[in-house]
Amino acid sequence: MAVDTQTVEKLAELARIAISNATIEEVSSRLGDILQLVDQLQAINTDGVIPMAHPLDEVQTLRADAVTETDQRNSFLSLAPQSDEGLYLVPKVID
Amino acid sequence: MEWEIVIGLEVHVQLSTESKLFSGASTRFGAAPNTQACAVDLAMPGTLPVPNEQAFRYAIMFGLAMNAEISKRSVFERKNYFYPDLPKGYQTTQLEQPIVGAGEVEIHLEDGGSKKVRLHHAHLEEDAGKSLHEDFHGMSGIDLNRAGTPLIEIVSEPDMRSAAEAVAYLRKIHSIVTYLGISDGDMSQGSLRCDANVSVRLKGEEKLGTRTELKNINSFRFVERAIKVEAERQIDILEDGGSIEQETRLYDADKNETRSMRSKEVANDYRYFPCPDLLPVVLTEEYIEQLRKELPELPDTKAERFQSEFNLSAYDADQLTQDRDSAEYFETVCKSCGEPKLAANWITGELAALLNRKEISIAESPVSATQLAGLITRIKDNTISSKIAKQVFEAICEGEGSADDIIEKRGLKQVSDTGAIEKMVDEVIAASDAQVDNYRRADESKRPKMMGYFVGQIMKASKGQANPQMINKILKEKLDALL
Numbered sequence: 039m040a041v042d043t044q045t046v047e048k049l050a051e052l053a054r055i056a057i058s059n060a061t062i063e064e065v066s067s068r069l070g071d072i073l074q075l076v077d078q079l080q081a082i083n084t085d086g087v088i089p090m091a092h093p094l095d096e097v098q099t100l101r102a103d104a105v106t107e108t109d110q111r112n113s114f115l116s117l118a119p120q121s122d123e124g125l126y127l128v129p130k131v132i133d
Numbered sequence: 134m135e136w137e138i139v140i141g142l143e144v145h146v147q148l149s150t151e152s153k154l155f156s157g158a159s160t161r162f163g164a165a166p167n168t169q170a171c172a173v174d175l176a177m178p179g180t181l182p183v184p185n186e187q188a189f190r191y192a193i194m195f196g197l198a199m200n201a202e203i204s205k206r207s208v209f210e211r212k213n214y215f216y217p218d219l220p221k222g223y224q225t226t227q228l229e230q231p232i233v234g235a236g237e238v239e240i241h242l243e244d245g246g247s248k249k250v251r252l253h254h255a256h257l258e259e260d261a262g263k264s265l266h267e268d269f270h271g272m273s274g275i276d277l278n279r280a281g282t283p284l285i286e287i288v289s290e291p292d293m294r295s296a297a298e299a300v301a302y303l304r305k306i307h308s309i310v311t312y313l314g315i316s317d318g319d320m321s322q323g324s325l326r327c328d329a330n331v332s333v334r335l336k337g338e339e340k341l342g343t344r345t346e347l348k349n350i351n352s353f354r355f356v357e358r359a360i361k362v363e364a365e366r367q368i369d370i371l372e373d374g375g376s377i378e379q380e381t382r383l384y385d386a387d388k389n390e391t392r393s394m395r396s397k398e399v400a401n402d403y404r405y406f407p408c409p410d411l412l413p414v415v416l417t418e419e420y421i422e423q424l425r426k427e428l429p430e431l432p433d434t435k436a437e438r439f440q441s442e443f444n445l446s447a448y449d450a451d452q453l454t455q456d457r458d459s460a461e462y463f464e465t466v467c468k469s470c471g472e473p474k475l476a477a478n479w480i481t482g483e484l485a486a487l488l489n490r491k492e493i494s495i496a497e498s499p500v501s502a503t504q505l506a507g508l509i510t511r512i513k514d515n516t517i518s519s520k521i522a523k524q525v526f527e528a529i530c531e532g533e534g535s536a537d538d539i540i541e542k543r544g545l546k547q548v549s550d551t552g553a554i555e556k557m558v559d560e561v562i563a564a565s566d567a568q569v570d571n572y573r574r575a576d577e578s579k580r581p582k583m584m585g586y587f588v589g590q591i592m593k594a595s596k597g598q599a600n601p602q603m604i605n606k607i608l609k610e611k612l613d614a615l616l
Contacts, residue, residue, distance in 0.1 A: 052402055054215055091208040091230070091407040098412035103150045103187035106157030107171035114175060115167065124166040125274030128217040131264060 041069045134372065135336040138364045139344075140299045140329055141253075141291035144306050145284050146316045147260065147324040148191045153281035154259045155182030155225065160282045162322060170262070170277035176221040182410055184209075188283040189414065191315035192232045192257050193424050195285060198309050198431055199252050201236025203421050207257075209411045212403045217275050218262035226286075228405050230413075231256035233285075238309070239433065240301040241451055250302050251290040260284050291330065291341065296360040300353055303327055304455065308432045312457045320352050327351075329360055332377070333367045342367070343377040347391060350384050359384035363391045435460055443473035452481050458496045469506035472513055479505060483526055499530045508536040520597050521545050549600040551607070554591075557599065558607050561590045562615075573616055584608060 046066050050057045057065055111124060120127040153160055156173035173180045196203045208230040211223040233255035241247050262277035287306060293299045307325060310316040318325045332344035345367070350359045363384075367377050382391040430438070432454045439450040439460075453463045459480065466476040484505065488495060508525055511517050517525060517540060528539045540546055548554060562569060565587065572583050584605070591604050 052213075052404065089229075091413045092409065092411075094412065096412050097415040098184060100186035100189065100414070101157075101183045103152050103185050104157060105152045105159045107152075107159070107169075109168040110171070111165075111167045114170070114172075120272065122269050122274065124168070125265065125269065125276055126167070126217075127269050127272040128275055130266070130271060130273050131217055 041066050041073060136333045136364075136368050136371075137336045137338075138295060138360070139291050139332045139334060139341055140293040140296075140360060141344075142287075142289045142293070142299060142302060143328040143330070144287040144289075144303065145260075145326040145328075146195075146287065146306070146310050146318070148188055148283040148285065149314070149316050149324075150185055150187045150191070150283055152185060154185050154188050154257065154283035156281055158281065164278055166274075166276035167278060170280055174220070174277055174281040182225065184411065184414065185283060188257060189232065189416070190424060191283075191313070192255065192285050193416075193421060194313050194315055194428060195287075195310065196233035196236065196255060197421075197425050197428060198313060199233070199236035199238050199255070201252055201255070202234035203416075204230055204232055204234060205418070205421070206230060206413050206415050207232040208413050209257075209408045210405045211408050212405055214401060214403060216261070216264075217273065218264045218277070218280065220262070220277060220280060224259060224261065225408055225411070226258035227256035232414075238302070238305055240298065240305050242301055243297065245448065248292075248298070250292045250298075250305075253288040253290050255285050255287045258284050258286055291332075291344075296357040296364075299329060299360055300357045303353060303356055305432075308455050312429060312431055314429070314457075323351070327356055329356065329363075331360055331363045331367070333364055333371065342371075343379050345377065345379065345391075346381045347384050348381060348394065355384060355386050358386070358389060359391065362389055366391065432460075439463075443467060443477075445473060445477055449477045449481060453477060456495070458494065462495050462498070462502045465502035466506045466509065469503060470509040470513065472509050475509045475512065476505070479509060479526075483523065487530060499532070500526065504529050504535055511536050511540060515547060515549065515600060516540060517545055517547050518597065518601060521547065545598060547600050548595055548598050549603060551603070554595075554599055554603050554607055555611075557591050557594050558587075558604065558611055561587055561594065562611060565590065569612070569615060572612055580612075584612070587612070 043062050043066050046057065046062055046069065115121045115124070115126070118126050147160075150160060152158060153174060156171050158171040158174055159169045161169065173182060193203050207227060209225050210228045212226050212228075213223045215222055231254045233252075235254060236252035237249050238252065239247050239249055260279050260282040262275055262280040265274040265276065267274070289302065293302055307318045307320075310325070311318045316324055320326070327350050329347040329350060330344045331347060332342035334340065334342040345363060347359050347363055350356050363382065370377060381394045383394045384391050436447075436450040436454040439445045439453060440447060443450075445453070452459075454460045463476060463480055466480065467473050470476060484495075484498065484500060487500070488498060491499075505526075508522060508529065511525075512519060512522050525536050525539050525545065528543070529536065533539050533542070568583075568586055572580060575583055587608055588601070588604055591599060591608070592601070
């Protein structure tokens with residue numbers, strides 16, 4: 039399946055990835071190659087096969103409901119480019 | 134043209150676990166910003182989520198209370214989108230295999246009717262943090278304390294046909310989660326949040342109309358108003374020959390209107406996929422059955438029991454079982470005074486009015502269940518009349534002590550002394566020549582009504598403390614002796 043450059047641009051925006059005009063053709067063609075492989079997989083009859091949620095045939099372990107973490111706010115805040123009054127600061131976002 | 138409103142609700146309920154859905158950070162409300170956001174919540178590289186068993190227990194309890202199918206195998210997925218209050222860049226949620234499947238619940242309407250609303254499913258997911266848009270040097274402040282708090286999202290079928298039905302459904306969900314003790318259900322703190330899908334169609338039409346999704350309706354009252362105003366907007370557009378656009382709209386409570394939230398960005402495409410960090414959660418039949426056995430008595434069962442055990446009307450039973458605290462309060466009062474009907478009347482009457490006025494819950498009531506029972510006991514044994522009881526009730530509210538203390542201190546004891554009452558009756562009759570004359574001349578059938586004047590005067594003379602049954606009896610004897 040071929041992927042047009044418009045689809046690549048939309049995916050890049052959803053994933054917040056910058057793709058330059060110079061490379062967009064190449065990215066489209068490489069994505070197309072991957073999807074060709076997917077097409078081969080799609081051709082297999084999977085009637086009655088339960089979709090696999092995880093490659094390991096294991097089940098999840100659950101933990102008891104207990105508070106085990108302590109406050110490390112200052113260490114985490116020191117990693118952020120900007121903070122104030124205990125808040126992480128980010129470029130203004132409003133719905 | 135007659136229109137029909139079609140409503141489905143998505144309700145988010147914060148589960149009252151101690152720790153988060155995937156980390157051991159505390160979920161306590163009101164802590165200083167970011168002091169309860171650990172490395173897992175912040176999506177630091179190398180961290181791995183481990184699900185909280187209590188969140189599963191709570192979700193299953195909810196499902197059992199909704200008569201729903203419980204999935205023995207459920208899978209977490211990633212819902213991908215970018216927003217600063219979501220540090221991972223995806224929300225861990227459930228889509229294809231949620232923990233709770235289809236179910237149904239009965240809702241009770243104000244007109245006394247009831248109907249069934251179907252549950253589509255309910256799934257476990259994590260909450261996001263909070264963005265604060267006040268001015269932080271032209272930037273937004275992010276508090277991630279709430280990030281990772283466990284939620285269940287409860288999705289109904291589009292089974293509701295009026296704003297009132299939607300409110301009744303939401304009240305039912307609120308009542309169930311608080312009875313189960315799985316959430317505090319506090320809408321003002323965001324523990325219970327509601328989005329409404331609203332569409333309209335001509336009555337008799339089977340096909341659903343195009344729906345809009347209403348966000349940000351954070352009180353029972355707003356749910357009703359938002360749905361009404363949105364349905365009116367849609368009907369106006371359709372009657373003018375227009376069409377409805379499928380979109381998300383925000384309810385503005387100040388202006389009582391909905392407005393489009395559409396942004397210029399590309400429409401959201403969440404690109405769900407199973408979370409590779411989490412394995413499928415598999416639970417046994419025994420595990421689920423054990424939880425079923427541990428379920429507390431739920432509102433519907435309790436309401437039925439109140440009707441049969443205490444002989445209450447369906448309406449009273451429903452009122453008293455809407456929340457667990459009210460039901461417990463009622464049972465405590467009943468146990469202590471043995472007067473279910475009086476207890477129900479006082480709780481749904483005077484006490485409810487008081488709590489409303491003070492805008493507090495029954496758990497914060499200034500009149501304890503024991504104090505109310507003490508008051509009712511004194512009404513029952515004729516120590517005080519119902520009229521005086523209201524005065525005593527007010528005094529209990531003001532912290533003046535028990536009913537007995539107040540009756541004693543203020544000398545409110547009902548006068549049941551025959552001699553004293555006879556004296557008052559004689560005095561009133563002596564001072565009411567004209568009325569006595571009228572009474573004598575009146576037709577016999579009209580006389581009982583005419584006694585009201587005398588009773589009123591005697592009550593006034595006794596400051597409301599004379600036993601009304603005794604007044605009636607003595608007064609009638611004395612008046613009839615004058616005929």
